[in-house]
Amino acid sequence: ICQEENTLRELRIFLRDICAKLARNKQFFMFTKPVDIEEVPDYLDIIKEPMDLETLMSKIDKHSYICARDFLDDIDLIVRNALEYNPDKSAEDKHIRHRACSLRDKAYAFIKAEMDSDFEDTCRDIRDKR
Numbered sequence: 492i493c494q495e496e497n498t499l500r501e502l503r504i505f506l507r508d509i510c511a512k513l514a515r516n517k518q519f520f521m522f523t524k525p526v527d528i529e530e531v532p533d534y535l536d537i538i539k540e541p542m543d544l545e546t547l548m549s550k551i552d553k554h555s556y557i558c559a560r561d562f563l564d565d566i567d568l569i570v571r572n573a574l575e576y577n578p579d580k581s582a583e584d585k586h587i588r589h590r591a592c593s594l595r596d597k598a599y600a601f602i603k604a605e606m607d608s609d610f611e612d613t614c615r616d617i618r619d620k621r
């Protein structure tokens with residue numbers, strides 16, 4: 492069990508670093524905090540499960556992620572929400588969809604570049620045993 496806790500601690504350190512890098516990127520400013528319902532009053536009528544990078548970071552600290560796949564599922568949720576709420580041909584909608592796709596690509600690239608696959612396999616085994 493101790494070894495498992497060491498593995499999960501290493502995963503959290505790794506995911507915090509990726510989340511911080513994404514949140515520092517000016518391109519992803521609109522994904523850094525929950526969508527402000529004052530600014531976007533109908534948001535929760537359309538988006539049933541909001542997600543953002545600040546919430547992602549707090550989930551890491553609450554040990555919500557046991558493998559990188561779970562973390563990337565929440566990145567995909569940020570992207571899906573942006574695509575669903577901003578579907579139109581307008582320049583603003585295209586802009587945010589483009590930024591959402593860029594966020595996904597950067598997150599996957601960081602994971603692929605910095606996580607060796609047997610570390611992820613170990614994390615998956617821990618998750619599947621729990």
Ligand SMILES: Cc1noc(C)c1-c1cc(NS(=O)(=O)c2ccccc2)cc(C(=O)O)c1
Pocket residue numbers: 520521522523524525526527528530531572573576577587
């Ligand atoms: C995200 C999102 N999903 O649907 C929409 C629409 C957005 C979105 C929301 C906002 N305004 S906000 O007050 O909710 C906010 C400001 C700063 C950080 C996070 C949210 C701005 C923008 C923008 O492109 O500048 C986009």
